[in-house]
Amino acid sequence: MKIAIFGGSFDPVHAEHVNMARAAAETLGTDKLIAVPAYIAPHKHGAAASPEDRLEMARLAFSQVKNCEVSAYECNAGGISYTYLTLGYFRRRYPDAELYLLVGSDMLRDFYTWREPETILSLAELVVCYREGDAPLKGEQLRFQMKFRKKFRLLPYTGRNISSTRARVLCALGEDVRPYLPESVIDYIEARRLYRVDGVKAALKYLKPARKKHTVRVALLAAELARKNGCPEGKIVQAAAMHDAAKNLPPEAPELAGFTPPEGIPAPVLHQFSGAYLAEHTFGVQDPEVLDAIRYHTTGRPNMGVAEKIVFLADMLENGRDFPHVEKLRSYLGDLNECMYRCLKHQVKYLRKGKGELCPLTLQAYDYYARLHAAKKRGEKGSRP
Numbered sequence: 001m002k003i004a005i006f007g008g009s010f011d012p013v014h015a016e017h018v019n020m021a022r023a024a025a026e027t028l029g030t031d032k033l034i035a036v037p038a039y040i041a042p043h044k045h046g047a048a049a050s051p052e053d054r055l056e057m058a059r060l061a062f063s064q065v066k067n068c069e070v071s072a073y074e075c076n077a078g079g080i081s082y083t084y085l086t087l088g089y090f091r092r093r094y095p096d097a098e099l100y101l102l103v104g105s106d107m108l109r110d111f112y113t114w115r116e117p118e119t120i121l122s123l124a125e126l127v128v129c130y131r132e133g134d135a136p137l138k139g140e141q142l143r144f145q146m147k148f149r150k151k152f153r154l155l156p157y158t159g160r161n162i163s164s165t166r167a168r169v170l171c172a173l174g175e176d177v178r179p180y181l182p183e184s185v186i187d188y189i190e191a192r193r194l195y196r197v198d199g200v201k202a203a204l205k206y207l208k209p210a211r212k213k214h215t216v217r218v219a220l221l222a223a224e225l226a227r228k229n230g231c232p233e234g235k236i237v238q239a240a241a242m243h244d245a246a247k248n249l250p251p252e253a254p255e256l257a258g259f260t261p262p263e264g265i266p267a268p269v270l271h272q273f274s275g276a277y278l279a280e281h282t283f284g285v286q287d288p289e290v291l292d293a294i295r296y297h298t299t300g301r302p303n304m305g306v307a308e309k310i311v312f313l314a315d316m317l318e319n320g321r322d323f324p325h326v327e328k329l330r331s332y333l334g335d336l337n338e339c340m341y342r343c344l345k346h347q348v349k350y351l352r353k354g355k356g357e358l359c360p361l362t363l364q365a366y367d368y369y370a371r372l373h374a375a376k377k378r379g380e381k382g383s384r385p
Helices: 015-028 051-062 073-077 083-093 117-123 140-148 164-173 183-192 200-204 209-228 233-242 267-281 288-295 306-317 326-330 336-355 360-382
Strands: 002-008 032-037 068-070 098-104 125-131 153-159
Touching: 002 015, 002 083, 015 032, 015 051, 015 098, 015 125, 015 153, 032 051, 032 073, 051 068, 051 073, 051 183, 073 083, 083 098, 083 117, 117 125, 117 140, 164 200, 164 209, 164 233, 200 233, 209 233, 209 306, 233 267, 233 288, 233 306, 267 288, 288 306, 306 326, 306 336, 326 336, 336 360
Parallel strands: 002 032, 002 098, 032 068, 098 125, 125 153
Antiparallel strands: none
């Protein structure tokens, strides 16, 4: 008997999860494929939807795959869902079966850091599905074999570049998710009002079409950065969705009654302050981290919080931006402080060329992150043998 195990947060299940499962079942000739939603996935910071909702979405989505069942094992077990424990459970349940573990190519590169990878490979054969946009797997098979004295199997199927993070953000923003999610899952999300973020849809109504497209791109990048930096996704999506809401709002607008602009702030960046006022007084935002992320998303400031840095960088580096050296700046996104330094340096240099008025806050922010950069460089030199 051949059984493939397919674990993940499934928050929500997207179309490529289903396609991967179908490709694995057909390629491996499995008698059974078991999808296992995690209670808490390692390397992640909790799920947006409840275990019960993720189980039900998985049941709806994977019903399209022949001989596929959804197991509540990890959700019932609670705690962090370690793969070696899950495979041990299914090995005991099916002692004579050939077990396969299905993962995406994005997870393959993290496999070396998983809890007890050798135990995992003693229980099941690793089967990898490559996804568009992931780093090429050239050389990965050799690295894997040198480490574990085994090979992984690569499916003859390439998945589209779809992520659950992207689906959640688009759901929160009220965008069309039909290209990404099964219809049954979309219906369930809408019925249960999952992934909604307070005030977001109201804020988007203030934007012109081009500005809205920019805002969607900012929210998508910001959510990815939030995931990688342990920041609550809902907080980041809310700030990203509202960051430009006051961009085209005239000073005499009723929503800005009572707003006092700070002194010495250039007109092009004034909307960050009026935007924070709008978020608080019109959309009811009370979270100071969200308000500060909106308030300083253009100028920056010294000693920014994680949410502030994420929204600042996402606004400057979203994939619709095409100014010179933007790709180089994006390459630093793995280190928020370093990326802040590089982006602020670029911004200050640009404004000093007469391209606009340099806000004092921007200069203060640049000086602050330049000092952090210099201290880091000194530390790296001091640690060399």
